[in-house]
Amino acid sequence: MTTNTNNSRGPARATTVRNGAVELAVFEQGNPDGPTVVLVHGWPDTHRLWDHVVPLLADRFRVISYDTRGSGRSSVPTSVSDYRLELLATDLLAVVDAVSPDEAVHLLAHDWGSLEAWEAVCSPGAVGRIASFTSTSGWCFDHLGHWMRRTLRNPTPAGVGKVLAQFAASFYAVLFHVPVVPEFVTGKVIAPRWPRFLALFDRMDPALALPSATIARDAANGIKRYRANTLDRLGRPRLRRTDVPVQLLVNTKDKAVLPFGFEETRHWVADLRRTEVPSGHWSPLSHAPDVARHTADFVVDVISRSAADGAAAAV
Template identity: 45%
Template sequence: MTSASTRVESTDGVSLAVFESGDPAKPTVVAVHGYPDTHTLWDRVVELLEDEFHVVTYDVRGVGESDKPVGRGNYVIEQLLDDLAAILDAVAPDQKVHLLAHDWGSIQCWDAVIAPEFTDRIASFTSISGVSLDHAGVWLRTARQRPRAVVQQMLESYYTAFFQLPGLPEFAARSGAIDAVAKFVGRFGRGTGSGGPASERTEEDMINGLELYRANMPVRLSNPVPRKTDIPVQVIAPGSDLLVSPALQTQAPEPFVSDLRISEIEGGHWVVADRPDLIAELTRAFIADLPS
């Protein structure tokens, strides 16, 4: 895999590390990682797509080679969208891009997909193990329609409540507990011959990423403002995901996405690292099936 590294400055001066592979003249796929990963989560997927696409990955603010601002306000979704817009301006200023995202990358990209200012920038969106916080907030309020699914998701979301506590999550990151839990969860749904950890995770990366949960989840889930989109969306939902249930991933967006494709697959939360060939295949097929 040949990858060129560049720096892109966001609206608040934070410098983001951006990595490009493939021919810039070809359609652009921008892949966004989640927590507690870096852009290296996508390395094996990039290798499978770079012959057909211009593939762009980047380290989300606070992790990897990107700047690491201090303070919760630096991690609100609105700022993450400014980061994404700055990257699109730099790598694909004159074309719509195909978004591909996992976990927290998916959460922030959902907001881009439903934001009017991104309508002319995004051709499609493939979401893996993530959901719009606004859509999730509405879905959770319909518990009487699907009590078992909602209870299951509430149990699986234990860690999001833990991350709101002061001090303890930081201690868990420094002690290696967060990384150990992530690796444990990653073993579920993993097929034979699958790889190791999704990406390199440093203590600093894990601590900074906690602010994503603190800055966004309480306010967005408690006061959802759901919006609709006509951008084609593919949801890839791993059946053995222990953090984001397939029910939440597939049901929450249904009322709000006019062109929604669902792919329920075997695999766990870190299926991107475990089954990169399948992720690349589904992404490629979805893009090929889009209207010209």
């Protein structure tokens, strides 16, 4: 089974990966001999979020994308508890193990895909399976929760202002806990007008939007991610550290994920790079060349440093 893409190397090869009762639709493109980069989309997108990015990576990298559970061609569990971050991370790791069992992969993730990837890279054994992680428009919820708690315990006008600004920007996540209404608004009102919504919210060319045929269902179903994780993770943040090299692509015009939410990420990540992109929230659509370039540069740098460390250890 294949699906058409803009990739000059031809159509994607579509397969499935099973994680327990969940089947994930996985798509392979690009250079089969290059390093493997796994792309993880967020809400309410599918793997098509990356259609502008993939052609820019395809000549150098083997590119894997997939529909996360509850979206696109993948399984759609019905229970809210089926969308806990720890389960979403096992989906990602199942894809990693299936597509690259013998070599660690590089991750690029957006929005909820970033939250899922953070959960994976902060898990035991991540270093041997994930070589690097580039995150755009997505925190580790636990890191964000600790930042908020520390800021409010030692309040300053600037610090409290930042927390309140992020709370205001994310207030929709609170509203998503109201029964029934969010599913109707996102699935029946916003999703059918997705290009217009992106034009208003992100000031981007609506022609760049890539809504899937399942966007109405995916938008409504994706509310379960918020209900399963937001209050628990922010209210009871865990200690989550990682030795996986991480690059933050901080979108300076993002209205949902404000840049100062990453101020303390360095305390949790041993090897952190912060790169700013003059983009709104949906940078993989509006600023695909920037996202692809910074990701490729980071992957190449991590590979070069790993090779240098290996050579030094062999001496």
